[in-house]
Amino acid sequence: MQGKRLLLLAGDFVEDYEVMVPFQALQMVGHEVDAVCPEKAAGDTCPTAVHDFEGDQTYTEKPGHDFELNADFDAVDPAEYDGLVVPGGRAPEYLRTYDEVLELVRHFFEEDKPVAALCHGVQILSAADVLEGRTCTGYPALEADVRGAGADWEGEVTRDGNLVTGQAWPDHPEWLAEFLECLGTDVDHAEPAAADD
Incomplete structure (x- = not known):
């Protein structure tokens, strides 16, 4: 398998699991x-x-780790990337106010490249006007935002063409598996060791 070059969009107070797990x-x-x-x-x-x-009626929030960035945002050329990952947390709420972020996101949709968005990540996709006519999901409280952006809502991990969405970090196994399939990544599944007789 030839590895792909992927871009992951982080921000202050991105959800800890939703950035760390896919990154690794x-x-x-x-x-x-x-x-x-x-x-x-x-x-x-x-x-x-x-x-x-x-x-509780909504999620609780606690301090997480510091996530170290490994590339410069200003140097990013989206044409050099094969796919995009948009984690959730509180970061998408403010990241969607950057025109450069919205333009970057639009590139991946215009070129039909794989995009994986989780939880509140759909706030950025909604602001970029790339959801109309699609089927997707996100954090359940965002259903109105997704429908308002012209998309159909699903209550589970959803793949619509190049777009893979999940509701929150408990969806990681299925969400990441769908994204890997979308990328054309073939992962050999380990067989359990045979028990000694």
Whole structure:
């Protein structure tokens, strides 16, 4: 398998699991992942937030780790990337206000490149006007935003052409598997060791 070059869009208070897990898992299977944030360079960090589901009406939020960026946002040429990852958390709420972010996102849709968005990441896609006529999902409270952007809503991991969406980090196994399939990544599944007789 030839590894792909992927762009991951981070920001301050991106959800901890939703940035760390895909960043590491995609590298583990041989892809190169450049993590960027507007107004930040390689070596800078984004503080993360841990969102958890503890029986309240919405998620709880706790401080997470510092996530280190490995590429400069200002140097990004989206034409050099094969796919885009948009994690959730609180970051998408403000990242969607950057015209450069919206233009970058539109490139991946215009060129029909694979895009994986999770949780609040669909806020950026909605602001970029790339959801009309699509079927997708996101954090459940964003259903009205998704429908308002002209998309159909699903309550589970959804793949619509080049777009793979999930509701939150508990969707990682299915969401990442769908994205890897969208990328054309063939992952050999390990067989369990035979028990000794």
